[in-house]
Amino acid sequence: MDAPNITRNRTIMNTQKKLIIMDFDGVITDSxxxxxxxxxxxxxxxxxxxxxxxxxxxxxxxxxxxxxxxxxxxxxxxxxxxxxxxxxxxxxxKVKIFQPMIEIIQKLHASAELAIVSSSQSEVIIEKLKKYSLDQYFSQILGADKEVSKIDKIKSCMDKSGIEKKSVYFISDTVGDILEGKKMGIKTIAVSWGFHNKETLLGATPDKILTEPDELLTYIIK
The missing domain is CATH 1.10.150 (DNA polymerase; domain 1)
Known part of the structure; x- marks a missing residue:
């Protein structure tokens, strides 16, 4: 009997799963x-x-x-x-994580793979996540020490996860990030509780603009 095709089985599974790529500063942390x-x-x-x-x-x-x-x-x-x-x-x-994001990350992880792409240093991100016992929920953390371009970091996350493009979401609080996510052809979610306000974010024409963290659950988990 032939051995099961593990790679193929994983690919089939991943077509049914979502990949949520999150910025760190301004989305997860109030920094x-x-x-x-x-x-x-x-x-x-x-x-x-x-x-x-x-x-x-x-x-x-x-x-x-x-x-x-x-x-x-x-x-x-x-x-x-x-x-x-x-x-x-x-x-x-001194930086704190936005309190609602603690539970939201846990709930998103229950139905999706989570990753972080950020302009902050990876070690700083990991240390902060560990303080709140959140590091376990992220399969990939790509900081400034990995790549400069978030396009390259997003592509790396997608390639490693094997999850198809139509099931990938990118969450950020800045126009520059949203534009890079759009170049990758993935769903972009702009959040207005970080560095850029709603009016500024509208200029990037994201797929969705959210003003409250809880809206992430209702929009992504349907």
Whole structure:
């Protein structure tokens, strides 16, 4: 008797499952104030002032590319990144997870595979998730140390999961992320409790805009 085709069976199973890829900052964590303080201080060290409004505009595109454009100097860019990398892990300890997201992550995991793609460092993400006993619910965590482009990170998540494109959701709170999700041809969900407000997010024409965390359950789990 032939051995069962395990790969084929897994593929069949995955066509019936959903993959939910989530941004971290602004979707899961209430981190805008802390992250902005670190980034603005990093730019101050190279003589560049950065307002909160200007910082939020970084996320109309890829934030790392925006940081590079603002410095317009390779050495300054490296110095800014070094400051951020050294200080975010320390300052991020103050950041809290949005309380409703704890139960929502648990409930989403019951019917879908969960992954995180983020511009934050993977170790910072994992440490925060562990503090809330949420790390067990995510099969993949791809931070800034993995890829710069979220398109590449989303593609990596999709390839590894084997879940077909029509069953993939990408949740973010920024225009730049939503645009990258749309380029991948997956369902995009914009949430307005993070870095960008509803009016700003409308410009990216996501498949859905949600204003309350609980709406994630009603929209995704049908």
């Amino acid at each position: 805008l104030e802390v992250v902005y303080q670190v980034v603005s201080q990093a730019f101050a060290t190279v003589g560049i002032p950065l307002s909160l409004d200007a910082y939020k505009k970084f996320f109309l595109i890829n934030p790392k590319l925006a940081e590079k454009q603002l410095t317009s100097d390779e050495k300054k860019f490296i110095d800014v990144q070094k400051y951020i990398h050294q200080n975010i892990p320390i300052r991020y300890k």
